[in-house]
Amino acid sequence: MDYKNAGVDIEAGYKSVELMKKYVKETMRPEVLGGLGGFSGAFSINAFKGMEKPTLVSGTDGVGTKLKLAFLLNKHDTVGIDCVAMCVNDIACAGGEPLFFLDYIACGKNYPEKIATIVSGVAEGCKQAGAALIGGETAEMPGFYPPDEYDLAGFAVGIVDEKDMITGADIKAGDTLIGIASSGIHSNGFSLVRKVFRMSEEYLNIYYDCLGCTLGEALIVPTRIYVKALRSVRKAGVKIKGCSHITGGGFYENIPRMLPDGVRAVVKKDSYPLLPIFRMLQEEGKIEETMMYNTYNMGLGMILAVDPSDADRTMEAVRQAGEVPYVVGSVESGEKGVVLC
Numbered sequence: 001m002d003y004k005n006a007g008v009d010i011e012a013g014y015k016s017v018e019l020m021k022k023y024v025k026e027t028m029r030p031e032v033l034g035g036l037g038g039f040s041g042a043f044s045i046n047a048f049k050g051m052e053k054p055t056l057v058s059g060t061d062g063v064g065t066k067l068k069l070a071f072l073l074n075k076h077d078t079v080g081i082d083c084v085a086m087c088v089n090d091i092a093c094a095g096g097e098p099l100f101f102l103d104y105i106a107c108g109k110n111y112p113e114k115i116a117t118i119v120s121g122v123a124e125g126c127k128q129a130g131a132a133l134i135g136g137e138t139a140e141m142p143g144f145y146p147p148d149e150y151d152l153a154g155f156a157v158g159i160v161d162e163k164d165m166i167t168g169a170d171i172k173a174g175d176t177l178i179g180i181a182s183s184g185i186h187s188n189g190f191s192l193v194r195k196v197f198r199m200s201e202e203y204l205n206i207y208y209d210c211l212g213c214t215l216g217e218a219l220i221v222p223t224r225i226y227v228k229a230l231r232s233v234r235k236a237g238v239k240i241k242g243c244s245h246i247t248g249g250g251f252y253e254n255i256p257r258m259l260p261d262g263v264r265a266v267v268k269k270d271s272y273p274l275l276p277i278f279r280m281l282q283e284e285g286k287i288e289e290t291m292m293y294n295t296y297n298m299g300l301g302m303i304l305a306v307d308p309s310d311a312d313r314t315m316e317a318v319r320q321a322g323e324v325p326y327v328v329g330s331v332e333s334g335e336k337g338v339v340l341c
Contacts, residue, residue: 012110012111012112012140013110013138013140015112016110016112016115016116016138017036017138018112019112019113019115019116020036020115020116020119020120020123021036023116023119023120023122023123023124023133024036024119024123024133026123026127027101027123027126027127027131027132027133028132029099029100029130029131029132030047031043031044031045031046031047031099031132032044032100032132032134036135038135040135041100041102041134041135042134043099043100043132043134043157045159048159051159051161052161052162052163053161053162053163054159054160054161054162055159055160055161055162055165056157056158056159057091057094057095057096057157057158057159057160057165058091058155058156058157058158059086059087059088059089059090059091059155059156059158060087060153060154060155060156061083061086061087061090061153061154062083062086062151062152062153062154063079063082063083063086063151063152063153063187064187064188064190064191065190065191065194066079066082066187066190066219066220067079067149067150067151067152068190068194068199069190069194069199069204069216069219069220070220071148071149072199072200072201072204072216073201073204073216073220075216075220076114076117076118076121077117077118077120077121077124078121078220078221078222079118079121079152079220079222080103080118080119080120080121080122080123080124080125080152081121081122081124081125081128081222081223081225082121082125082186082187082222082223083103083121083122083125083152083153083154083187084101084122084125084126084128084129084131084154084156084225085125085129085186085187085222085223085224085225086154086187086223086247087101087154087155087156088101088125088129088131088156088158088225088227089223089225089226089227089245089247089301089302090245091156091157091158091227092158092226092227092230092231092243092245093166093243093244093245093258093302094158094160094165094166094243095160095164095165095166095230095234095240095243096158096159096160096165097130097158097159097160097227097231098129098130098131098156098157098158098227099131099132099156099157099158099159100131100132100133100134100156100157101122101125101126101129101131101132101133101134101154101155101156101157102133102134102135102136102137102154102155102156103119103122103133103136103137103152103153103154104136104137104139104151104152104153104154104155105118105119105136105137105138105139105150105151105152106138106139106141106144106145106150106151107138107139107140107141107145107149107150107151108140108141108142108143108144108145108146108147108148108149108150109140109142109147109148110138110140114150115138118150118152119133119136121222122136122154125222125225128225128227128228129156129225129227129228130227130228131156131158164234166240166241166242166243166258167242168241168242168243168257168258168259168260168305169260170239170241171241171242171258171259171260171263171305171331172263172331173263173331173332173333174308174330174331175241175242175305175306175307175308175330175331176305176306176307176308176310176311176327176329176330176331177265177266177267177303177304177305177327177328177329177330177331178303178304178305178306178311178314178315178318178325178326178327178328179267179271179272179300179302179303179304179325179326179327179328180224180226180229180300180301180302180303180304180318180323180324180325180326181224181272181299181300181301181323181324181325181326182223182224182246182275182297182299182300182301183221183222183223183224183301184218184219184221184275184277185219185221185277185278185281185296185297186223186224186247186297186301187223187247188247188248188249188295188296188297189248189295189296190219192285192287192295193219193281195285196281196284196285196287197215197219197281197284203215204216204219208276208280210276210279210280211276211277211280212276218276218277219277223301224301224302224323226245226301226302226323228321228322228323229302229317229318229321229322229323230243230302230304231321232317232318232320232321233304233313233314233317233318235317236313236314236316236317237313238306238310238313238314238317239306239307239310240304240305240306240314241304241305241306241307242258242259242304242305243258243302243303243304243305244257244258244302244303244304245301245302246297246298246300246301246302246303247297248295249294249295250292250293250294250295250296250297250298251267251293251294251298251338251340252293252294252337252338253294255267255303255338256336256337256338258303258305259331259336259337260336261336262333262334262336263331263332263333263334263336264331264332264333264334264335264336264337264338264339265303265305265329265330265331265337265338265339266329266330266331266332266338266339266341267303267328267329267338267339267340267341268328268329268341269340269341271326271327271328271329272299272300272326272328273299274298274299275298275299278292278296278298278299281296293340300326300328303328305331311327315327
């Protein structure tokens, strides 16, 4: 009896690392010390000594049950983007600049080519965010996961000067809310998605004119990464008063997280186009509208609060970063919360 007979192939692990090295290399930043394969990742902080009060910000998350879709479609090159996005978007919400990322893949059987494909998506997400992929772990766990399944999670660290942190403390009545378009469902609410739509390869490969693609393609579209957009807004000289990453819990849970007491966000539902996938999901699942806005991003992946005088500059800066912005509402005096109208 040996480890391989027990279900863990050490040689496959070595091969996975070799195959993923080319993707990892593409994410490197000048501050990264050492190479892939060490016991830890090292990152120099010399470049941030000029900050008055350099502050580390971090985020950790996974892809959730969206992975079930990747298994069915046998498509593993985009879920890594989702994983990175869920972490770095949270860092960006605090005003932080993502520095580095580490991933964790747990699988029933290590198929080196599949693992490398997953990591290629992680690396792509890191490149979009400007973060270095400085380490990770692939755990082969036979008997714990089915041979063809895996889980994917990650952890990101960023930095911001304390005076530049986005806290929401300065939000006041009259401020403008700018929404940035999502690419689709992103990576939340898939337990409900999988109850509404039949999870079979045949069904997911049906083409819908209203979607402009197959159902599976619409569902697996990776989460947008908003790091460049927020960086562009800051470079335009705009003070972002508050920022909300619309993830699990939708509008009702996430928007109040950026608000101080005494004000509420008023969002106009007709101020931006509702993506067809959400309309299809709501109709097929007979889901109440309130539940949709309490579960999904409904077409807005990030919402910013800015002074009305900065609205036009914010919109232009977001566009320059390649994203699509909308003025979606305003802030009013009242009990903290969200009003949709």
